[in-house]
């Protein structure tokens with residue numbers, strides 16, 4: 123089996139200069155996971171919501187190929203699809219305005235060092251793009267086990283996004299549980315380790 127790298131640098135030229143496949147919006151409800159890895163969450167979510175379109179965006183191409191092969195094999199490729207892309211570059215070309223019902227940002231890569239900050243997926247620019255792409259009353263769910271990352275994300279949403287988004291649990295509040303009936307691979311691993319998970323759910327006004 124091919125060895126798949128744990129992390130790729132989204133800023134290398136290979137990760138900047140390609141065009142992702144377009145999304146076929148073929149269901150009434152569209153959900154998107156940003157950074158879906160091998161798509162475990164999308165397949166679990168399919169059990170809970172088989173009629174929704176579940177799209178995963180991922181920068182590691184071999185994982186996307188594996189995900190799509192599995193969806194083909196299960197005959198659910200109309201409902202579960204991976205798109206090979208660099209979120210920070212291609213997001214704007216993938217989603218027309220008000221086309222998505224729900225975005226999930228599950229355990230984004232923790233780029234800690236100051237020099238790595240520019241590799242961060244969740245930035246002010248992405249927040250803006252998510253805002254445009256969400257339908258009215260659309261949802262944006264984030265979870266992470268890195269407290270620093272949770273606080274930074276919350277700060278961004280509550281300070282820059284306060285006019286467009288309402289925190290479902292009240293301002294500056296975390297959500298204790300994942301309400302979607304589907305867990306991610308990282309979520310399972312972190313829960314088994316009894317580590318704390320920081321979750322937030324924002325609704326577009």
Ligand SMILES: C[S@@+](CC[C@H](N)C(=O)[O-])C[C@H]1O[C@@H](n2cnc3c(N)ncnc32)[C@H](O)[C@@H]1O
Pocket residue numbers: 128129130132156157158159160163179180181182207208209210228229230231232243306307308309
């Ligand atoms: C820590 S993993 C979490 C995977 C999954 N969401 C989970 O919770 O198990 C973060 C994922 O985001 C992907 N990723 C990081 N930066 C990305 C980018 N700029 N564009 C697309 N995917 C990215 C990584 O390759 C990785 O698969």
